[in-house]
Amino acid sequence: MYRPANTQPIAPNITLAEGWYTGGDYQLLTRSPDLDSLRCGAESQIWMNDTFPNADGTNHLRQLCITNRTTGDTCVNNMTALVTNCTTHVMYYLSTPPRSSAYCFESDPCSYTSPRLIPNVKSHRPTNTEPIASSVTFTEGWYYGGQYQLLTKCPELDLPRCGADSQIWMNGTLPAADGKQHAVPLCVTNLTTGEKCRNDKMTAYVTNCTTHIMYDLPSPPTNSAYCFDIPSDSNDPPPTYRPTRTKVKFDLRRNDGLDSTNVFDSGAKPSLRFNCDFERDENNAYFYVIFFYVDGSYVNFGTELVVYDTATASVTEGTLMSKFGFTAGITISCSVGARTSRNGQTGPLVTSDIFFAGIKLLNQSVSVERGHSSTVYFKQTVPFGCMLSSPWAVNTDGCKLQLHVVKTSTENVCYSNTIYHRGRCAIEIQGLTTATDSDIWDPQTYSVELVSVESMRGLYDLTTQQFFFHLETSSSHHQFWGNVKSHSVQVRIFQFSI
Known part of the structure; x- marks a missing residue:
């Protein structure tokens, strides 16, 4: 009583x-x-x-x-x-x-010899995107999660998780083993609005029994479920699974061109996204930790990139540019490892091949015989997108990016005193419109034909027998491609002698 x-x-x-x-x-x-x-x-x-x-x-x-x-x-x-x-x-x-x-x-909940377990606790993990069976009921009272603990941070809100559309997580830390029952606030998410903590004012009582945690939980609201997972300090061993077919892929997206007040800003801007694609283990609901490397160095985003779905294992050009100053002309690779929980121990890492994003020279040196020509080939490995006049416009006219042959930082001409670029002063690369799907875009190969100036002018004084040049873009509304330089090409002039 x-x-x-x-x-x-x-x-x-x-x-x-x-x-x-x-x-x-x-x-x-x-x-x-x-x-x-x-x-x-x-x-x-x-x-x-x-x-x-x-x-x-x-x-x-x-x-x-x-x-x-x-x-x-x-x-x-x-x-x-x-x-x-x-x-x-x-x-x-x-x-x-x-x-x-x-x-x-x-x-005393810590004295229970047979504490009540969370019903079907594995279905309450963030990796579960399927509804919990209606036969699994959850009534108010004291519960024990075994090796699983109530989540202390909001799960990802990209899909229904923990077995329901709305997830319940603990907005606080687990108490010390002091024999007290601690009131902790609970948060309920809203997948539709993206709210991490609706103002529902739910409270749970938590007791740390040294060897385990006990939770006095209220009945969850309709279409919601508590989120439990294995904590990072668990003795649960790391998975042995090795993510296979790991590779860097890309796609071209466009922002909506609206500012934070939903007022039209500057059109729908093109933006590249680099995805670390890999084969998931279909038999186990693992999390995966992703590490990106640019030009061989680890890119530290400040927090770990841990995902459940490969679609979210990505980094955008906006992040690479704003945080690290990277533009086209970089190498990107990624490593992937599996975890039984979001913060658990990581299994074996699998690293992708290196992917070059930009203007890739296929021959970085060329020899030109006097009176003859030679060709430099290069490949555009990622597309650049055309700017739209508004978020709702459909661009079918296309746009072009110009590549100039530049001998020095100030000399941007069709020819130097030694070599001549036959044809145009610049190469035009076709931009990607909304009518073209970046998923079916193929890398394009272009060429620069070089002819020695002496053969054109009748001058055969080879005072300069070699020099370097590079390809340089003009400014572009696709920012990732603006003012980009390729690696240098070494050009050697020689005279054939019998």
Whole structure:
């Protein structure tokens, strides 16, 4: 009758005189009970705002609180009690409670020999995107998650996770093993709006029993489920699975051209996305940690990139440019490792081949015989996109990016004093429109034909027998391609002699 679940008044002929008491399997509550209705058999409840003492054979003075359901105050008046831990049970020296109040006792969840397990706990993992079976019920009460713990950060909101459209997670940290029941706020997500923590004001009580954690959980709202996962400090071994077919892929996307106030800004801008693609283990619901490398160096995003779906294992050109200053002309690779939980131990890493994003020279040196010509070949490995006049426009006219043959940083001409670029002063590369799918775009190979100037002018004084040139883009509305330089090409002039 002194339990928080009792909402009926204690019979008036039952009085509690001052003296020593034991609760047997029940302990004085170390948290305020809910103040939504009459609890513990009285209008006001008395609970211990303190920890239980060690079993040292002495009496310990402990602070008590009295609630006020009318004002919602969980500790309006203070009392004290003597508490002795007798190892097998706890003794309390209690005063006669004030009028319309009662002591609150509850069984110690840490003493349960067969604690109630979270129903079908694996279905409550963030990796589960399938609905929990309707036969699996979850009622209010104390639960034990085994090696799984209530999630302390919001799961990804890209798909229904943890078995429901809305996920419930603990917005706080797990308490220390101090013998108390700690009130912790719960958050409910909203997949539709992207809210990580709706204002639902749910609360759970958590007790750290040293060897395990116990949770007093309210029944979840409709279409929602608690999220549990294996913590990072678990002894669960890392998976042996090696993600196969790991490679860097790309696609071209466009932002909506709207600013944060949904006002049209500057059109739909093209943007490349580089994805670390790999073969998932279809037999196990693993998480995967992704590491990106640019020009051989690890790219640190500040937090780990941990995904469940390969579609989210990506980095955008915007991130590469704004955070690290990378533009076209870089090498990208990635490594992937499997985990049993988001923060768990990582299995073997598998690294992709190196992918070059930009203007890739296929021959970085060329020899030109006097009176003859030679050709330099290069490949455009990723597309560049055409700017749209508005987010809703459809571009079918196309756009072009110009590549100039540049001998020095200031000389941007069709020929130098030694070599001549036959034909145009610049090479035009066709841009990608909305009518063209980047998934079916193929890398394009182009060429630059070189002829020695002496053969054209009748001058055969080979005072300069070699020089270097590179290809350079003009400014582009696709920012990743703006003012990009290729590697240098070495050109050697020689005269054939018999």
